[in-house]
Amino acid sequence: MKVGILGATGYTGQELLRLLNNHPEVTLAHLGSSTSAGKRISDICPHLQESLENVLETEELPDVDVVFMALPHGIAAARARELMEHGIKIVDLGADFRLKDAQEYENWYKVKHADPALLPKAVYGLPELYRNEIAGKALVANPGCYPTASQLALVPLLRAGLLDPNSIIIDAKSGVSGAGRGIVQNLHYSEVNENFKAYGVGVHRHTPEIEQQLSGAADAKVVISFTPHLVPMTRGILATIYAGVKSGITEQELRDCWQQDYEKEPFIHVMPEREWPQTKYTNGSNHAFLQLRYDQRTGRVVLVSVIDNLVKGASGQAIQNMNILFDLPETTGLQTTALWP
Numbered sequence: 001m002k003v004g005i006l007g008a009t010g011y012t013g014q015e016l017l018r019l020l021n022n023h024p025e026v027t028l029a030h031l032g033s034s035t036s037a038g039k040r041i042s043d044i045c046p047h048l049q050e051s052l053e054n055v056l057e058t059e060e061l062p063d064v065d066v067v068f069m070a071l072p073h074g075i076a077a078a079r080a081r082e083l084m085e086h087g088i089k090i091v092d093l094g095a096d097f098r099l100k101d102a103q104e105y106e107n108w109y110k111v112k113h114a115d116p117a118l119l120p121k122a123v124y125g126l127p128e129l130y131r132n133e134i135a136g137k138a139l140v141a142n143p144g145c146y147p148t149a150s151q152l153a154l155v156p157l158l159r160a161g162l163l164d165p166n167s168i169i170i171d172a173k174s175g176v177s178g179a180g181r182g183i184v185q186n187l188h189y190s191e192v193n194e195n196f197k198a199y200g201v202g203v204h205r206h207t208p209e210i211e212q213q214l215s216g217a218a219d220a221k222v223v224i225s226f227t228p229h230l231v232p233m234t235r236g237i238l239a240t241i242y243a244g245v246k247s248g249i250t251e252q253e254l255r256d257c258w259q260q261d262y263e264k265e266p267f268i269h270v271m272p273e274r275e276w277p278q279t280k281y282t283n284g285s286n287h288a289f290l291q292l293r294y295d296q297r298t299g300r301v302v303l304v305s306v307i308d309n310l311v312k313g314a315s316g317q318a319i320q321n322m323n324i325l326f327d328l329p330e331t332t333g334l335q336t337t338a339l340w341p
């Protein structure tokens with residue numbers, strides 16, 4: 001299968017390359033770059049030695065079966081239609097097709113959506129939760145990193161009606177690679193190292209995405225409090241989530257619900273009781289780790305969900321979606337163990 005990556009020089013583009021180099025069904029046929037056409041990808045990213053011969057290009061219409069759009073938001077919406085008209089499937093790693101409502105997109109992303117008529121054709125690609133909706137589609141909206149970590153913990157419990165849907169607080173922490181490789185002052189080493197801060201409080205763009213998906217799971221409008229934090233580490237997201245539990249529900253019932261949904265999932269791991277996930281369990285891998293504890297004193301459950309933002313939170317999940325689109329085993333090319341220590 002011929003694969004293209006638009007935005008191949010970015011962090012998620014590089015991560016796609018690292019993982020796809022181990023994918024037995026993939027030929028890397030097009031690596032797109034808006035600024036470095038003609039250069040070899042390994043000139044820009046010397047660690048990608050397996051891609052030594054791959055040259056960056058700018059073709060508008062690459063000769064591929066599927067394209068990953070690893071671009072800043074706004075660009076995929078403008079380019080998707082033409083690619084689809086030429087039979088090219090799309091996995092968009094950005095936010096352009098995640099929200100079903102174009103007005104909601106404009107409210108939160110502060111840009112007009114370039115092609116709202118495509119929104120109903122897009123499917124939200126978090127395989128463990130919406131697998132049956134993905135097969136056979138041509139346009140997959142790969143979820144955001146915080147929304148992935150949050151939904152893996154919350155969706156099964158909301159679907160089963162075990163939580164009070166309007167009591168949810170998501171306190172999430174991300175490594176700095178979540179912000180991409182662009183140069184931004186507040187991401188300089190000297191401003192991140194030995195520092196820890198909240199950002200986007202009450203206004204972060206992942207809020208409507210998480211609310212949209214949790215509302216679907218609860219079959220009722222869900223409003224959350226979501227606060228992301230920046231942690232001085234390169235990769236990883238750890239979300240600590242607080243939610244009120246419906247009266248009479250026990251910790252075992254909450255745990256059983258997760259275990260039922262995830263026992264056959266190769267990438268999702270409910271940890272043994274009282275063992276808590278760490279971001280390093282996921283470094284470089286497509287695995288997610290979950291744990292919970294119900295505090296009867298407060299009536300709230302504490303859920304902890306951990307992923308690598310660049311893998312399960314972006315490029316790994318995108319490859320999982322591509323595998324579904326092409327009827328391949330979902331784990332193809334993704335059987336990588338986390339780097340430890």
Ligand SMILES: NC(=O)C1=CN([C@@H]2O[C@H](COP(=O)(O)OP(=O)(O)OC[C@H]3O[C@@H](n4cnc5c(N)ncnc54)[C@H](OP(=O)(O)O)[C@@H]3O)[C@@H](O)[C@H]2O)C=CC1
Pocket residue numbers: 006007008009010011012013032033034035036069070071072073075093094095143144145177178179180181182309310313314
């Ligand atoms: N980083 C993460 O953890 C996650 C990122 N995402 C999303 O994935 C997408 C890519 O993110 P990430 O890889 O981190 O971003 P980066 O900033 O690291 O890379 C984006 C790449 O897009 C290319 N690009 C930038 N501007 C333009 C443009 N105007 N036209 C065409 N190409 C352009 C650049 O490559 P070049 O100069 O070579 O053209 C750049 O390297 C974003 O939408 C992001 O929000 C989603 C989940 C997690």
Ligand SMILES: CC(=O)N[C@@H](CCC(=O)OP(=O)(O)O)C(=O)O
Pocket residue numbers: 073093094095143144145146174175176177178179180205206228230
């Ligand atoms: C640390 C950091 O800055 N993280 C990014 C996560 C971005 C991301 O996941 O991209 P999408 O907007 O495409 O979902 C942020 O908070 O904006």
